[in-house]
Amino acid sequence: MMPLLSITDLRVGFGRNPEANEVVRGVGFDLAEGETLAIVGESGSGKSVTALSINRLVDYGGGRITGGSIKLRRADNSVFDLLTATEPQLTKIRGAEIGMIFQEPMTSLNPVLTIGTQIEESFRLHRGLTGRQATAAAKDALDRVRIPDAARRLEYTPNQLSGGMLQRVMIAMALACNPRLLIADEPTTALDVTVQAQIMALLAELKRETGMSMIFITHDIGLVAGIADKIMVMQGGEAVEQGELNQILDHPQHPYTQHLLHAVPHFASGRATRSDGRREQDKGTEPALKVDGLVVRFPVKSGFFGRASGAVHAVDGVDFDLMPGETLAIVGESGSGKSTTARAILGLVRSTRGTFSAGARKAAAEQSALPVQMVFQNPYASLNPRLSIASILAEPVIATGGRVNAQTRTKMAALLKRVGLPESSLERYPHEFSGGQRQRLCIARALMLNPSVVVLDEAVSALDVSVQARVLELLVELQREFGLAYLFISHDMAVVERIAHRIAVIYAGQIVEIGDATSVLSEPKHSYTKKLIAAVPTIDRRREHFELDTRQVPSLVRPLGFEPEPARWDEFGPDHRARVEA
Amino acid sequence: MNYLMRRLATFPLVLIGVSVLVFVAIRMVPGDSITAMLGTEAGLLTPAQRDALAAYFGIDQPWFIQYWRWVLGLLHGNLGISVTYGKPVLDVILERFPLTLELALLAMIIALAVGMPAGVFAATHNEKLSDLGVRVVAMIGQSTPNFVLALLIIYTLSAGFGVLPTMGAFSPLWQDPLRNLSQLLLPAVTLGFAFAASVTRISRSAMLDVLSDDYVRTARSKGASNRTVIWRHALPNALIPVVTLSGIEFGYLLGGAVIVEQIYALPGLGRMILDAILQRDYALVQGSVLFIAFNFMIVNLLVDLAYVALDPRIRLGER
Numbered sequence: 001m002m003p004l005l006s007i008t009d010l011r012v013g014f015g016r017n018p019e020a021n022e023v024v025r026g027v028g029f030d031l032a033e034g035e036t037l038a039i040v041g042e043s044g045s046g047k048s049v050t051a052l053s054i055n056r057l058v059d060y061g062g063g064r065i066t067g068g069s070i071k072l073r074r075a076d077n078s079v080f081d082l083l084t085a086t087e088p089q090l091t092k093i094r095g096a097e098i099g100m101i102f103q104e105p106m107t108s109l110n111p112v113l114t115i116g117t118q119i120e121e122s123f124r125l126h127r128g129l130t131g132r133q134a135t136a137a138a139k140d141a142l143d144r145v146r147i148p149d150a151a152r153r154l155e156y157t158p159n160q161l162s163g164g165m166l167q168r169v170m171i172a173m174a175l176a177c178n179p180r181l182l183i184a185d186e187p188t189t190a191l192d193v194t195v196q197a198q199i200m201a202l203l204a205e206l207k208r209e210t211g212m213s214m215i216f217i218t219h220d221i222g223l224v225a226g227i228a229d230k231i232m233v234m235q236g237g238e239a240v241e242q243g244e245l246n247q248i249l250d251h252p253q254h255p256y257t258q259h260l261l262h263a264v265p266h267f268a269s270g271r272a273t274r275s276d277g278r279r280e281q282d283k284g285t286e287p288a289l290k291v292d293g294l295v296v297r298f299p300v301k302s303g304f305f306g307r308a309s310g311a312v313h314a315v316d317g318v319d320f321d322l323m324p325g326e327t328l329a330i331v332g333e334s335g336s337g338k339s340t341t342a343r344a345i346l347g348l349v350r351s352t353r354g355t356f357s358a359g360a361r362k363a364a365a366e367q368s369a370l371p372v373q374m375v376f377q378n379p380y381a382s383l384n385p386r387l388s389i390a391s392i393l394a395e396p397v398i399a400t401g402g403r404v405n406a407q408t409r410t411k412m413a414a415l416l417k418r419v420g421l422p423e424s425s426l427e428r429y430p431h432e433f434s435g436g437q438r439q440r441l442c443i444a445r446a447l448m449l450n451p452s453v454v455v456l457d458e459a460v461s462a463l464d465v466s467v468q469a470r471v472l473e474l475l476v477e478l479q480r481e482f483g484l485a486y487l488f489i490s491h492d493m494a495v496v497e498r499i500a501h502r503i504a505v506i507y508a509g510q511i512v513e514i515g516d517a518t519s520v521l522s523e524p525k526h527s528y529t530k531k532l533i534a535a536v537p538t539i540d541r542r543r544e545h546f547e548l549d550t551r552q553v554p555s556l557v558r559p560l561g562f563e564p565e566p567a568r569w570d571e572f573g574p575d576h577r578a579r580v581e582a
Numbered sequence: 583m584n585y586l587m588r589r590l591a592t593f594p595l596v597l598i599g600v601s602v603l604v605f606v607a608i609r610m611v612p613g614d615s616i617t618a619m620l621g622t623e624a625g626l627l628t629p630a631q632r633d634a635l636a637a638y639f640g641i642d643q644p645w646f647i648q649y650w651r652w653v654l655g656l657l658h659g660n661l662g663i664s665v666t667y668g669k670p671v672l673d674v675i676l677e678r679f680p681l682t683l684e685l686a687l688l689a690m691i692i693a694l695a696v697g698m699p700a701g702v703f704a705a706t707h708n709e710k711l712s713d714l715g716v717r718v719v720a721m722i723g724q725s726t727p728n729f730v731l732a733l734l735i736i737y738t739l740s741a742g743f744g745v746l747p748t749m750g751a752f753s754p755l756w757q758d759p760l761r762n763l764s765q766l767l768l769p770a771v772t773l774g775f776a777f778a779a780s781v782t783r784i785s786r787s788a789m790l791d792v793l794s795d796d797y798v799r800t801a802r803s804k805g806a807s808n809r810t811v812i813w814r815h816a817l818p819n820a821l822i823p824v825v826t827l828s829g830i831e832f833g834y835l836l837g838g839a840v841i842v843e844q845i846y847a848l849p850g851l852g853r854m855i856l857d858a859i860l861q862r863d864y865a866l867v868q869g870s871v872l873f874i875a876f877n878f879m880i881v882n883l884l885v886d887l888a889y890v891a892l893d894p895r896i897r898l899g900e901r
Contacts, residue, residue: 057803091807094804099803100803102803107795107797108800109797109800110801111797112892112894113815125805159895173800173804174803
């Protein structure tokens, strides 16, 4: 019998001349009923375009299928040719036989319609349900994805729900009519790691319940180890390798697959931490940055005159110190206060309380009076598109009242060379560079003032995995060379493991655990750290059964004048302590 | 509700600002109501006669005293007496306002009824010949002065069909609806044409933005037909800029349309204000500008409330 889905020699092109502009070049695979295929690749590899071709949504994104065939076996065993189908025929297949979930749950739901209306629409389109029947069906669909209090949530609009909840709504919608194939296009990339674990658990569970097939698209080969039966690795529009899960993970044949598996950071539970530049236990050295009792609160206003009725405790009593040449990683999920901490240190937000002393001891004589610099997450948004690279690099010097002279220009050229870009880049503009190159530019800009501390706020999160690895290498080299102290803010444990000497885990505005990277990652003590580490997908944990956990992060809004109890700490070893849990 | 109260509380402040501006501005124009009224004969007045007249009109005082008197009257609901009409200013304005309001409403209805479908059509046929056609017509609509259009309409109707637009005394809608519509339809079309062109262009670009949004792709992945995607998922998200534009245009129209009123011989606010300025009818100019500013604020408030109704993400009054 024919497999559920059979694709041969698929070619997809874009633009006015699609044949000449192909981004998918001859991809083919078969998918059996109940099977899960993971398509792995970096941005631009053609993985999403391949997926969107299956339900022909690629037509609406300006793409054109220029060759090959896509055949779907329908429930009655008839074969449906997706390439020759008309638009009305396709609308009967989409949603009914092929469901799809997308990367960005925040933008993938219609902001002006309630989620109830949007789920009901699926039932209306394919089941002909209306009114109360449709509402009841929508409630069942929400129950199925384990959204508590489903009946009330139907009335919500998307802005009232968190990203994780919205992705569940998307799943509920995609599975409303029990499609036999679910296409998941990077469904967890925009989510926190613990939420990602929940969504993965949910998908695995629903797959068991319904017996559907699944195509799972991701850039993270570690993530698919838990769910896939087969893997297809894509690069530059071609499938460079495909096969059974174990075969690909254990005996990769193609160099690119080997690169993805070995050169790219994968989480190794503390076995891959750095061995250089560990903190010496002598108390003689002054820290490059010392933060003491940092508190950042944002007032919540209400009432006719907008009086403050409470405060968001974004950062609530954070202390740490950072030695020259050391990396302290601050890990935590979105909303935990890790970025606010960094911004407060730079003076980008006003701290309510607390002191910090930076550059108490200068690592080298030529270091400037502005010892803290920052590299931001999105290299596309943090370089002014209208300025040349020379102007961008000169900016910090001008901003501190310096003059752009021959010495500055020599420094620019030297730094560019040091971060691996040609000197001719000076005359060019940001759009001429790739994401990785732009992040190198941001790093060069941060180093223009000879800082002693560099704050890296999710500095590699927006980059492709293999680019990530190279930028991390560069950061380590620069650290050794200039004796820089890094405050490395990240949600990605695999990346943190590669670069951190010490790790601080932050949860709801407070540090819950801090210490030596190896011991925090290999022997986490606080329950939140344990949960965070357990949620990290790894190649080692193959076909692992994720546990569903619907615990919510506590609200950070406190009544006026509320003060948290002073922290009590348990010590574990010379440099590892965790907050005592209530 | 709180928001509404706060918004309404700002109205008097704006009105005070506007009134001071117009009060000073109209007095900076050379000449006064005596000269305007008597024309060349004003030169024959003896200084004593002139002073007596100035005292009679109250324009012998410094401007801030005049302003103070005027504001005191305003607090008692008295906008002053129009020198040219010899009637209370408010009565003169309210006599003219129904026509202007009806004309503005008709023009807006025409603009939205034509412009939105045209914009949606152009957006969904992006870069095809039909899209190009709509865009060219919209461009012409926006760039044609409305007196040209008005004259073209009148000429075509009279030369081609032997029909003349209904002129003569204006009949309010509630007295003779048919005659009223026959008087206002052509002026409304004239005003609505450029308005529709703007609506077309803005709804086209808003739709184009929205059609490439993620949730539109989601709707298609659910199996929604093209029609459902456009009218149910995309259009509601594209309405905000259309409402903004319509609010501004409608607000302007409430101030009267001088040229169109002149061509179709309609007694609207626009011509009244022009006459008042030419006649240095200070009280009438001040009163009507205040009235127009007030209308504009009401329209803006309605626009903001419409935003809330259209998009649940928008919460008014949050900082």
